[in-house]
Amino acid sequence: MNETKTNFWVTTAGGYVITAICYAVIWGLSLSLASSSQNLGALVGLVCAFFGWRALNRIQPAMFVWMPLVGWIIYFFVKLCLAILLGEFLAPYYIGKKISAYIQSVMPEEVSVSHKTDVNATKEISAGNHGAALTTGCKVWFWLIFICNILTILLYIGTIAMSTVAVSIGICMIVLCAIHTAGIALLLFLNKKFGFYLVIAGAVFSMIANIWMGTSAVYAIVMAAISPCITFYFISKNKEIIQ
Numbered sequence: 001m002n003e004t005k006t007n008f009w010v011t012t013a014g015g016y017v018i019t020a021i022c023y024a025v026i027w028g029l030s031l032s033l034a035s036s037s038q039n040l041g042a043l044v045g046l047v048c049a050f051f052g053w054r055a056l057n058r059i060q061p062a063m064f065v066w067m068p069l070v071g072w073i074i075y076f077f078v079k080l081c082l083a084i085l086l087g088e089f090l091a092p093y094y095i096g097k098k099i100s101a102y103i104q105s106v107m108p109e110e111v112s113v114s115h116k117t118d119v120n121a122t123k124e125i126s127a128g129n130h131g132a133a134l135t136t137g138c139k140v141w142f143w144l145i146f147i148c149n150i151l152t153i154l155l156y157i158g159t160i161a162m163s164t165v166a167v168s169i170g171i172c173m174i175v176l177c178a179i180h181t182a183g184i185a186l187l188l189f190l191n192k193k194f195g196f197y198l199v200i201a202g203a204v205f206s207m208i209a210n211i212w213m214g215t216s217a218v219y220a221i222v223m224a225a226i227s228p229c230i231t232f233y234f235i236s237k238n239k240e241i242i243q
Contacts, residue, residue, distance in 0.1 A: 010104045019096030026092045048087030133241050138234040142188040149181040176206045191242045
């Protein structure tokens with residue numbers, strides 16, 4: 001028996017979630033880069049200014065005014081400041097809108113779900129849901145990350161208890177590790193693809209936290225990308241099991 005299931009990411013609510021994620025990532029990245037390096041923070045501001053500049057051009061009257069050179073310098077400086085300010089709000093919106101439109105173009109609105117009722121199919125699905133059919137390399141990777149995250153959480157709990165790290169930093173890292181661990185647990189034990197989204201979220205917020213604490217931006221980005229990329233590779237090898 002087949003039935004159709006609406007794909008959440010192509011719905012209006014899914015678009016709102018994507019936009020909210022874009023706001024969290026871009027604002028978090030802007031704040032963390034600005035706190036660690038003024039040059040990197042200015043670079044993000046200039047990128048966002050592109051969206052603000054376009055918005056100002058749409059509402060600006062189409063006219064040409066003769067002004068001295070100093071007047072033009074002041075004009076472009078004020079316009080750039082306004083573009084940066086508007087861009088911080090408009091950039092996440094337009095980026096989220098583009099991502100949502102792309103997802104809607106490549107993903108179907110409804111997914112056909114097949115329900116098997118015979119005993120053998122039920123056993124097969126049950127085995128797959130418990131990770132029995134995952135490849136050995138996939139299970140090894142998931143277990144390795146799962147154990148490392150648990151040990152990291154215990155380590156931060158210990159450092160907080162011994163007052164060797166600030167409580168706020170320790171709690172922040174524990175929450176981030178918990179998000180990542182929950183994602184891996186969903187993939188390993190329940191074979192749910194939603195766990196991968198938690199892995200990505202944990203990696204992104206960990207990158208932002210590391211940059212905010214003074215880690216090199218390039219190093220933080222590379223380290224944050226390793227786990228999601230390897231996890232995605234193993235998911236693609238087990239796409240019939242992980243749903």
